[in-house]
Amino acid sequence: MIFVLVILFAFVLPLVFVGIWTGHKKDMAKMNTELNNSEKQKIANEFEAVKARLEVLEAIVTDKKYQLNEEIDSLRQPAKRPN
Template identity: 65%
Template sequence: MEGTTFVLMILFLFVLPITLFGIFTGHKREMLKMNAKLGSSEVTNIKNELESVKTRLEVLEAIVTDKQYQLNQDLDALNNS
């Protein structure tokens, strides 16, 4: 019985904590990898959305700075006076 008790004590004091620590750190590492993948896809989505907004802004700037648009505003202002 003495030998069995010693082996069980070694298992519970050394092997089990080391194994649990390895499982825990491996899980944490995998979670960080998954978060990094999600983070990069979110960054890609934000970049695409920003590019879309820039394109729309360029179109709106072209419309507003167009001479025809300014002429229409001037005519509307004269008609409303």
């Protein structure tokens, strides 16, 4: 009976613990990879949003109605008085 207990504690239990630990490490690595993928997706989504905003700003700046130089030039010209 003692021989069986010695074999159990010396060989079987360490193998079980190593198996549990290895499985845990694999699960943690998988979760870490998924987290990294979600972070990458979040950054890609944010980048796309910034690109869309930049396109809108470029459209506003290049639109003839919003050019600041014309507005400043019109303010610099003296006002014409009616005769």
